[in-house]
Amino acid sequence: MARPSNRRTRGGVTGHPAPRLSYVLGRAEFALRRRLGEALSPLGLTLPQYTALSVLRRRDGLSNAQLARRALITPQSMITITTGLERKGLITRVPDPAHGRILRTLLTSAGDRLLVAADAAVDAIEDDMLQELSSANRGRLLDDLKSCVRMLGAGFVDI
Amino acid sequence: MARPSNRRTRGGVTGHPAPRLSYVLGRAEFALRRRLGEALSPLGLTLPQYTALSVLRRRDGLSNAQLARRALITPQSMITITTGLERKGLITRVPDPAHGRILRTLLTSAGDRLLVAADAAVDAIEDDMLQELSSANRGRLLDDLKSCVRMLGAGFVDI
């Protein structure tokens, strides 16, 4: 029941074996996170905060618990993010009229304006990152990464 | 000086805009890191420890400072990793004969055996992750991710 391996042959006489895909994926994400952090810091945003704002632009009115599920973190962790965003006036949290306990999270106009600026910065970094790849390859890279996420059982990919 | 954007059109009348590549890359790395952590935990290894062992298999005898540079972290952070590995007998650290201050890090036979078992677990997870991708697409995914790392200015990709 030998499962065919995806590894290239190791220990060939010439050259180094190919680095593991997990390793390169981790390295890419690490480098990207560093660059994004540097770009977002002058705007007063952390990467998790930017991600939460991006989700809210399209899913305005989510509760803190719903936001946490989208980000695959616990509600307790998401609280630290939303608290920071609320303190800066980028979001407001209003009680749901039908469910007194639930606080609906809404993007403020200041939050929307900051998000536009942040998106421009992130676009520039993505363009840097992808400058060697053709448009077709960029599309394929996105599709392949989505497939990886699905196969890893991480649920939805959409923001 | 409009730079052509790599973003798909947002806000079309039908359907959702494609999620951002940064987002999907981060989601893939997050899901992978979780799965790897779960697989390595029964072996008593953390992901950073596994990475350090993998580097040492091919670059045996690196100093702690050299290991840190390979992993793009500070020597102070790497010390916490190598200390843990040494306490478990997976590595030994011997003074360099020519430089009394430098400690060369060597994989022990126990460390090598554990690394073989860990590799099998990681292979299985990578196979899960890539099961929808053809062999050609896997190779292209690896190459494209390497290109991303280079373009992000993160230095070498090789372990």
Add this chain to the structure above:
DNA sequence: CGTATTTCAGCCTTACTGAAATTG
């Protein structure tokens, strides 16, 4: 003296679990 390595100490970010209060 300058550079590199090692390592102690303290701190920060970001996640986690546990537990309690509120609401439907």
Add this chain to the structure above:
DNA sequence: CCAATTTCAGTAAGGCTGAAATAC
């Protein structure tokens, strides 16, 4: 009573900077 949400508290992992000792 049960389920979901919110949120306070404590904890842990993993990174960081500063600083000191050692060695060439």
